[in-house]
Amino acid sequence: MSQDHFQEDQETDQYTKQTIENGFSRRSFLSRAAGGAAAAGLFGLSSLPAAAAGPTKTKDLEFATSTDGGATLSFLPKPKPIRDREIAETLTFDVVVVGAGASGVPAALSAAENGAKVAVIQKAPFALSQGNTGSGVDLATSEKAGIEALVARLIADSNHRCNPKLIRQWAYHSGEAVRWVIDRARQGGSPVVDQGSPAQRAILKVNGYSMGYVTSFFGPKPYTTGDGMRHLAKTAEKAGVRFFYRTPAVQLVQNKAGEVLGVIAKGPNGKYTKFLAKKGVILATGDYQNNKAMSDYFVPDVKHLERKQLDKTGDGFALAYWAGGVIEPIGHTKMLHDFDAGPASMCDMPFLAVDRKGRRFVNETVEMSLLNNYLRDAENAGHYSQIFDSNYMTQAATWPGKLVPPEGLKNYMPDDPSPKKGVFESQVNTHVADTIEELARKLEADPAILVATVKRYNEVVASGKDSDFGKPADRLIPVVKAPFYGIHRRVRVSAICSGMLVDENHQALNAEGKPIKGLFLIGNLGGGFYGGVDYPLTVFGLSLGRCYTFGYLTGKHVAKL
Amino acid sequence: MKQMIVPKQAAALLVLLLTALPGGSLAAGPVVKGQVARTSKHATQGITCAQCHGKAAKKSVVAMQQCLGCHGDTKELAARTAQVKPTNPHENRHFGTEADCNRCHHEHATSENLCLPCHLRFGFKVP
Ligand SMILES: Cc1cc2nc3c(=O)[nH]c(=O)nc-3n(C[C@H](O)[C@H](O)[C@H](O)COP(=O)(O)OP(=O)(O)OC[C@H]3O[C@@H](n4cnc5c(N)ncnc54)[C@H](O)[C@@H]3O)c2cc1C
Numbered sequence: 001m002s003q004d005h006f007q008e009d010q011e012t013d014q015y016t017k018q019t020i021e022n023g024f025s026r027r028s029f030l031s032r033a034a035g036g037a038a039a040a041g042l043f044g045l046s047s048l049p050a051a052a053a054g055p056t057k058t059k060d061l062e063f064a065t066s067t068d069g070g071a072t073l074s075f076l077p078k079p080k081p082i083r084d085r086e087i088a089e090t091l092t093f094d095v096v097v098v099g100a101g102a103s104g105v106p107a108a109l110s111a112a113e114n115g116a117k118v119a120v121i122q123k124a125p126f127a128l129s130q131g132n133t134g135s136g137v138d139l140a141t142s143e144k145a146g147i148e149a150l151v152a153r154l155i156a157d158s159n160h161r162c163n164p165k166l167i168r169q170w171a172y173h174s175g176e177a178v179r180w181v182i183d184r185a186r187q188g189g190s191p192v193v194d195q196g197s198p199a200q201r202a203i204l205k206v207n208g209y210s211m212g213y214v215t216s217f218f219g220p221k222p223y224t225t226g227d228g229m230r231h232l233a234k235t236a237e238k239a240g241v242r243f244f245y246r247t248p249a250v251q252l253v254q255n256k257a258g259e260v261l262g263v264i265a266k267g268p269n270g271k272y273t274k275f276l277a278k279k280g281v282i283l284a285t286g287d288y289q290n291n292k293a294m295s296d297y298f299v300p301d302v303k304h305l306e307r308k309q310l311d312k313t314g315d316g317f318a319l320a321y322w323a324g325g326v327i328e329p330i331g332h333t334k335m336l337h338d339f340d341a342g343p344a345s346m347c348d349m350p351f352l353a354v355d356r357k358g359r360r361f362v363n364e365t366v367e368m369s370l371l372n373n374y375l376r377d378a379e380n381a382g383h384y385s386q387i388f389d390s391n392y393m394t395q396a397a398t399w400p401g402k403l404v405p406p407e408g409l410k411n412y413m414p415d416d417p418s419p420k421k422g423v424f425e426s427q428v429n430t431h432v433a434d435t436i437e438e439l440a441r442k443l444e445a446d447p448a449i450l451v452a453t454v455k456r457y458n459e460v461v462a463s464g465k466d467s468d469f470g471k472p473a474d475r476l477i478p479v480v481k482a483p484f485y486g487i488h489r490r491v492r493v494s495a496i497c498s499g500m501l502v503d504e505n506h507q508a509l510n511a512e513g514k515p516i517k518g519l520f521l522i523g524n525l526g527g528g529f530y531g532g533v534d535y536p537l538t539v540f541g542l543s544l545g546r547c548y549t550f551g552y553l554t555g556k557h558v559a560k561l
Numbered sequence: 562m563k564q565m566i567v568p569k570q571a572a573a574l575l576v577l578l579l580t581a582l583p584g585g586s587l588a589a590g591p592v593v594k595g596q597v598a599r600t601s602k603h604a605t606q607g608i609t610c611a612q613c614h615g616k617a618a619k620k621s622v623v624a625m626q627q628c629l630g631c632h633g634d635t636k637e638l639a640a641r642t643a644q645v646k647p648t649n650p651h652e653n654r655h656f657g658t659e660a661d662c663n664r665c666h667h668e669h670a671t672s673e674n675l676c677l678p679c680h681l682r683f684g685f686k687v688p
Contacts, residue, residue: 125659226654246659270624306678310655414682426647426680492679 012513015163015528019501022329024073025511026321075294076318079251082264088271093119093242095558096263096277097284098249098316100127102134102547103523104284105229106181109236110555111282118241119275120233121265123248123285123311127229130309131494132219134181134544135200136174141212147171149207150539157538158333161531165504169553170529170546177552178214178545181232185218188238190231192218200540215541216548220422221340225544247273249315252281252323252519258510260323260518280518280558282506284551287496287524288314298332299496301533304378305336306492316525317500323519324510325500328527332498335535335543336372336382340427342412342487345402346386350475352457356383358440358450360457363469369537372491382491385443387454388477389484395477406432409485415442429488436484443486454479495543497535499527506554520558522550601668613668628662635659650676650685 012020094116097108105127108120122128137147154167178194185192197204199215218228233243246268253262253274262276288294289302291313296303321327339347350364355375361384362374375382388396393403410416411423412430420428433439440450460466461476500521501509508519521527529546536542603613613627614620629635635658639651650665652658653676665675665687676683 124655125657128655222654268626270626308679424680426676426683429681 013163013165015161016501016503016509016513018161019326019328019527020509020511020513023326023501024321024329025326026324073297075291075297075314076321079318079322082251082272086272087264087274088267090274090276091119092276092278093117094277094279095119095282095555096121096275096280097282097555098263098265098319099123099284099286099523100233100243100245101129101229101284101286101523102131102225102544103526103551104282105129105232105236106177106548106551107282107284107522107555108241109184109232109239110180110552111559112236112239112241112555114556114559116279116555116559118236119244120236120241121244121247121249121263121275123246123315125245127226127233127243129225129229129544131225131541131544132217132221133195133199133541134178134216134218134225134548135539135541136176136178136214136545136549137171138175138197138212138214139172140175141197141210143209143211146206146209146211149209150203150211153203153206153538154536154542157536158529158531159533163528166528169504170542170549173553174545174549175214177549178216180552181548182214182216184235185228185232188231188234190218190228191223192216192228192231203538213539216544221424244273244275249283249285249319252319254323258324258516260516263319277518279561280520282520282522282554282558283316283320283525284521284523285314285316285319285525286312287499288312288317289493289496295496298327298330298498299334301373301376302334302336302493302496304376305372305382306490308492308494316521320500320508320519320521320525323508324516325508325519325521326511327500328498331533332496333530333532333535334372334493335369335495335497336491337369337494338382338489338491340424341429341489342386342409343402343404346404346487347401347489349386349396349399349401349403350471351386351388351392351396351477352454352479354385354387354445354450354453356380356445358385358443358445358447358453360453360468363466363471365471365475367537368489368491370534373533375491383444384489384491385445386487386489387439387450387479387484389479389481391477391481392485399475406485412487429490431486431488432483433486434482434484436479439484439486443488495524495535497524497530497543499523499525502526502528505557506550520554522554523547526550603668623663623668625661625663632662645685647683650683 095111095118097104097118097120100120100122104120108118112118137150151164151167151171155162155164182192182194195215195217197213200213204211218225237243244265247265249263249265251264252260253264254260260281262274263281264272264274266272289307289309289312294314317327347368352360353362353364355361356379362371371384372382375384393405396403409430410418411420412428413432414428415431431439431442433442436451436454437447440447458478458480460468461478464473466476502521503509503515506520506522506526507515508521510516610620613623639649639658642651643649653660666672672687674685674687676685
């Protein structure tokens with residue numbers, strides 16, 4: 001390696017280099033598309049004739065088709081220029097935040113507290129987000145070696161593909177940020193609490209080093225972080241932040257040099273407003289799970305899986321891409337869960353699990369957050385059931401997790417008339433029956449198949465060895481004593497957590513690795529924080545904790561520019 | 562132009578909707594030339610394409626505001642359906658009272674229930 005190369009290595013980290021080389025930006029896409037063979041390689045098509053595989057011949061080479069012709073870059077359409085005479089109003093602020101969610105509302109308040117005049121433009125009629133738990137590291141009760149051990153664990157969770165600097169930034173600033181969110185949301189009327197370290201039982205020691213946590217809990221359901229961000233928005237309004245609801249951003253305002261000067265948004269009356277930002281635009285529009293073509297392209301794994309969110313069409317991706325930003329390469333990290341059908345504390349307990357029809361499909365010690373990988377086909381579409389009998393309270397007593405007794409399970413049974421508490425009534429899906437056939441019907445499985453599965457499973461259990469899937473012997477308990485229980489879970493896409501290239505100031509970088517002046521990306525739109533196949537559940541509430549933290553830091557940073 | 566056949570149920574609903582219109586200014590009458598899409602329920606009430614889609618040669622997508630012009634305020638609508646079980650479809654945690662009518666109620670296609678399949682058992686019949 002030449003001396004020059006070595007120096008370059010020191011300047012640009014591995015993650016950033018990789019993303020520039022393999023990610024999607026206007027520059028990389030155009031240059032790769034220019035060479036036919038190279039373009040074919042881009043889509044993994046080198047065995048096919050380049051003509052069939054190459055980009056569609058539109059005059060600007062804006063679109064390309066994938067192997068099956070199903071996915072195209074037309075999910076990132078070039079914005080049509082909006083002329084000045086179409087703009088009904090122009091408003092000037094220091095900072096304009098796009099998206100009032102888990103990262104946007106904190107960013108806006110943080111900027112306002114640091115002296116900036118702030119506008120938030122929001123697509124929905126109010127602030128909107130989801131989830132309950134958002135976490136940070138409590139520096140006062142954590143050993144430095146523990147923090148570094150946790151950072152190493154999170155990097156490993158991301159299959160070593162993330163940007164370590166961003167993980168460290170979360171680790172060293174999240175305690176302060178999450179505490180700040182709790183305090184400010186309370187000022188707005190939120191019942192949010194800090195559940196602290198007890199909520200993170202599995203990571204109180206990491207590699208033997210002591211750790212402490214700040215665990216914000218916006219709950220119990222049906223209260224969520226959505227309600228929490230609405231309460232936080234009240235505090236932000238008091239601090240002078242102006243919110244513009246039902247006003248989706250449609251275009252960035254850029255000058256010839258590529259600097260971002262503001263955003264154009266469309267109000268509820270159908271008219272355009274130009275929001276100029278003297279210090280910067282912070283995009284916080286969330287993920288793109290409801291943009292089918294874009295999801296099929298970047299995360300084909302979830303093609304057949306249901307979504308938990310609405311209207312997350314990746315608007316921020318399109319805005320930042322056309323401003324010169326870089327989307328992380330194909331193979332984005334996904335987050336799929338079902339904490340609602342039955343008790344969350346039982347979701348990882350290794351009871352017999354069967355697919356949608358009633359067949360056993362896995363060594364049940366695989367966590368719920370990974371099961372989507374076994375259920376990706378159109379038929380299963382994320383559906384499976386956990387099955388156990390009435391001895392579960394004693395026979396599974398020593399398993400990790402927390403058992404809910406039969407009386408408590410009624411809270412999750414749609415067929416039980418008891419009033420429901422702390423759950424979404426329309427999501428609970430736990431059942432009890434006197435026979436396996438009847439249970440199968442309630443679980444919408446095939447009765448004959450489930451009966452056969454249970455019979456076979458009981459044989460395996462009786463033999464003391466799981467000759468079918470290799471599950472440890474102490475995780476084998478029979479399904480023999482009526483009544484029988486079943487939790488019909490369906491893992492759906494909670495979030496897609498890969499985004500676009502940013503530096504440690506959360507400023508967007510272009511395909512040359514240079515910051516785009518005036519443009520900042522946070523929340524799931526910001527890249528570099530993950531990289532694994534699935535979102536890790538090591539730190540419960542990492543996703544929201546990271547959104548709050550980077551919102552808090554970025555708001556402050558941009559306000560001080 | 563062929564006669565539109567409106568199922569009894571839909572006709573009854575239309576009557577309901579139209580009686581709910583403020584001012585009752587939309588008298589049923591003959592429809593202009595062959596302009597009416599055969600799928601349109603409104604058409605049977607004598608509402609022309611242009612009344613919703615505008616007069617320009619290139620017909621525009623109908624914005625929600627257009628619906629409200631005749632059907633009235635969203636908050637009033639939400640109040641009228643407050644007792645619907647298991648939950649009020651016109652006031653929800655995703656959009657408040659401001660869900661775009663077109664998300665569920667389609668004029669030229671079968672209407673759909675946006676709540677399903679996420680919310681099991683929210684089995685609304687959407688007119
Ligand atoms: C059901 C569920 C439960 C979850 N539970 C947890 C949990 O307990 N802990 C955890 O850590 N994570 C959880 N998650 C994941 C977490 O909610 C997300 O990762 C997080 O909300 C992402 O924050 P964000 O700021 O990127 O986007 P969001 O919070 O989704 O906010 C994006 C905002 O941008 C707005 N917007 C979009 N486009 C535009 C536009 N063009 N113009 C203006 N505004 C726009 C949207 O309306 C939205 O308000 C859960 C997710 C789901 C779906």
